[in-house]
Amino acid sequence: xxDRELExxxxxxxxxxxxxxxxxxxxxxxxxxxxxxxxxxxxxxxIRERIDALTDAGSFREVGSIAGTGEYDENLKLxxxxxxxxxxxxxxxxxxxxxxxxEDFTVRxxxxxGAMRRKGGxxxxxxxxxxxxxxxxxxxxxxxxxxxxxxxxxxxxVFPGVDGFERSVELLGEVPVVSAVMGTAAxxxxxxxxxxxxxxxxxxxxxxxxxxxxVVKRSLGQEITKEDLGGPKVAVNKAGSIHxxxxxxxxxxxxxxRFLSFMPQNVWELPPVLPVDDPxxxxxxxxxxxxxxxxxxxxxxxxxxxxVVDRDSAFEIRPTFGKAVITMLARLGGRPVGIxxxxxxIYGGAMDADAARKQIHFMELCDTFHIxxxxxxxxxxxxxxxxxxxxxxxxxGMRAVYMAGQLKVPTLTLVIRKCYGMAGMATCNKNDIDxxxxxxxxxxxxxxxxxxxxxxxxxxxxxxxxxxxxxKELETELRAYSSPFRTAEALAVEEIIDPxxxxxxxxxxxxxxxxxxxxxxGPRAKAGVAP
Amino acid sequence: xxxxxxxxEVIGSVWKVEMSEGDSVAEGDLIMILESMKMEIPVxxxxxxxxxxxxxxxxxxVEEDQVLCLIES
Numbered sequence: 001x002x003d004r005e006l007e008x009x010x011x012x013x014x015x016x017x018x019x020x021x022x023x024x025x026x027x028x029x030x031x032x033x034x035x036x037x038x039x040x041x042x043x044x045x046x047i048r049e050r051i052d053a054l055t056d057a058g059s060f061r062e063v064g065s066i067a068g069t070g071e072y073d074e075n076l077k078l079x080x081x082x083x084x085x086x087x088x089x090x091x092x093x094x095x096x097x098x099x100x101x102x103e104d105f106t107v108r109x110x111x112x113x114g115a116m117r118r119k120g121g122x123x124x125x126x127x128x129x130x131x132x133x134x135x136x137x138x139x140x141x142x143x144x145x146x147x148x149x150x151x152x153x154x155x156x157x158v159f160p161g162v163d164g165f166e167r168s169v170e171l172l173g174e175v176p177v178v179s180a181v182m183g184t185a186a187x188x189x190x191x192x193x194x195x196x197x198x199x200x201x202x203x204x205x206x207x208x209x210x211x212x213x214x215v216v217k218r219s220l221g222q223e224i225t226k227e228d229l230g231g232p233k234v235a236v237n238k239a240g241s242i243h244x245x246x247x248x249x250x251x252x253x254x255x256x257x258r259f260l261s262f263m264p265q266n267v268w269e270l271p272p273v274l275p276v277d278d279p280x281x282x283x284x285x286x287x288x289x290x291x292x293x294x295x296x297x298x299x300x301x302x303x304x305x306x307x308v309v310d311r312d313s314a315f316e317i318r319p320t321f322g323k324a325v326i327t328m329l330a331r332l333g334g335r336p337v338g339i340x341x342x343x344x345x346i347y348g349g350a351m352d353a354d355a356a357r358k359q360i361h362f363m364e365l366c367d368t369f370h371i372x373x374x375x376x377x378x379x380x381x382x383x384x385x386x387x388x389x390x391x392x393x394x395x396x397g398m399r400a401v402y403m404a405g406q407l408k409v410p411t412l413t414l415v416i417r418k419c420y421g422m423a424g425m426a427t428c429n430k431n432d433i434d435x436x437x438x439x440x441x442x443x444x445x446x447x448x449x450x451x452x453x454x455x456x457x458x459x460x461x462x463x464x465x466x467x468x469x470x471x472k473e474l475e476t477e478l479r480a481y482s483s484p485f486r487t488a489e490a491l492a493v494e495e496i497i498d499p500x501x502x503x504x505x506x507x508x509x510x511x512x513x514x515x516x517x518x519x520x521x522g523p524r525a526k527a528g529v530a531p
Numbered sequence: 532x533x534x535x536x537x538x539x540e541v542i543g544s545v546w547k548v549e550m551s552e553g554d555s556v557a558e559g560d561l562i563m564i565l566e567s568m569k570m571e572i573p574v575x576x577x578x579x580x581x582x583x584x585x586x587x588x589x590x591x592x593v594e595e596d597q598v599l600c601l602i603e604s
Binding site for chain 1: 572
């Protein structure tokens with residue numbers, strides 16, 4: 001009896017439809033009630049709950065939904081289908097399409113799943129979907145990658161990179177990639193979290209490392225907990241491996257939605273402009289008094305930036321890493337901008353190696369996705385001292401200068417107070433119109449007068465009757481030349497403004513930049529060898 | 532009762548200590564001022580409570596993450 005002859009008896013394809021339903025029902029059980037309960041007990045959602053919580057209601061369209069491992073009876077009839085360890089598909093976030101996937105920890109702890117085609121991770125379907133359909137990729141990571149038991153199943157061991165990161169690397173130049181670490185990530189999944197434009201991990205329930213405590217114990221004889229080895233205190237605050245920490249999974253989802261709200265769908269599209277109710281010509285009186293008269297007193301740069309950009313629009317990336325510089329996505333007149341602001345509260349804003357790394361990544365991010373940059377400058381130079389030199393501040397700092405020298409995106413430089421030396425050069429884009437706007441509190445030079453005087457007039461100071469007094473005298477004499485107005489006379493800084501005029505001016509230029517952004521869309525060119 | 536360690540965010544030295552042990556503090560109160568990179572770096576109370584112990588004095592050198600004082604709350 002052919003399948004066709006079943007028509008009219010039990011309807012079309014009744015056995016096959018029943019089998020599809022059976023397979024779907026099996027898959028819906030994930031790794032079983034006990035494993036789901038254990039996942040919840042650890043304060044974690046399942047992968048399906050995560051996708052539902054992050055994306056627009058009902059928008060998830062799964063792919064590979066019945067991929068898995070079938071168990072059959074002696075007549076080759078399906079007894080039970082165990083789902084693959086990864087759930088993938090397309091969905092919408094605030095109405096915009098994304099490719100989304102993540103490990104199902106309830107199935108074999110989310111370890112890699114051997115199949116004809118991977119669902120996600122290292123060149124799986126989900127990376128291909130983001131690539132071919134040019135939409136953002138969201139990785140929800142909850143797995144430790146390969147397991148040695150797969151060698152037994154396969155009969156041989158795989159060479160590294162057979163399922164490689166080529167596609168993940170390619171995506172970084174094409175579409176926004178975000179990763180949330182929502183469990184213990186090691187191996188391949190940990191690598192994927194790093195190959196992202198924005199990553200977040202959940203405090204208390206997530207850790208990330210190249211290898212976990214058992215491997216550390218075996219290799220180095222050191223006993224360490226997974227939280228001490230790869231919790232957010234290390235991975236976010238010290239190493240900068242992951243950008244932001246989140247208090248809860250819901251907080252992580254909110255940060256992902258926030259990040260994506262600034263991003264275009266891909267490098268061939270403009271970033272989304274939103275309607276804004278904060279007037280572009282708003283003059284903020286409090287800006288006038290924010291910078292103290294006394295040059296040695298710091299002020300709250302985050303508060304300052306918050307007063308300029310669209311109200312409540314600022315989203316800080318890496319708030320606890322490389323704190324001498326602040327990096328934020330924000331909006332000016334509804335248009336996305338990247339803010340790079342020096343933080344006078346940390347080493348007077350001096351650029352150290354971590355701050356340089358943070359600034360470099362952020363500049364590349366904005367340049368890639370055609371998000372104009374605004375520098376809020378108060379930088380006395382590179383960080384000094386043995387610790388800074390040992391950490392490679394000079395090299396990392398010059399990499400920041402190198403990266404600034406390659407920017408193609410419209411860039412505005414707003415000098416709040418200090419702008420000195422090579423770190424100061426990393427706040428300007430010479431490929432652009434190089435508009436430098438200064439507040440009257442601005443001061444600049446190749447190096448600050450203090451210290452500079454001691455070095456340049458060493459002999460003269462030493463020979464003086466009262467060396468201290470002579471040094472002060474020379475400082476006063478040279479400082480007289482450092483009025484910002486004298487530089488503006490020479491058009492060596494293009495404009496000096498009343499601080500209250502900052503928002504209207506920046507909004508105006510960011511709006512003007514739109515025509516230019518339109519003709520520079522597409523992938524970012526790569527050039528040269530970074531120092 | 533919880534003890535909060537107030538740590539230095541910078542390498543530098545202690546310039547002025549503005550409070551004494553036993554003082555009660557509100558969140559954001561200025562406890563001491565450090566000097567680093569020719570800047571005055573304020574150390575503010577991260578939580579309200581009582582200043583239980585001050586571990587540094589003026590002119591002491593401080594390292595990043597060094598505990599400067601303890602607040603009990």
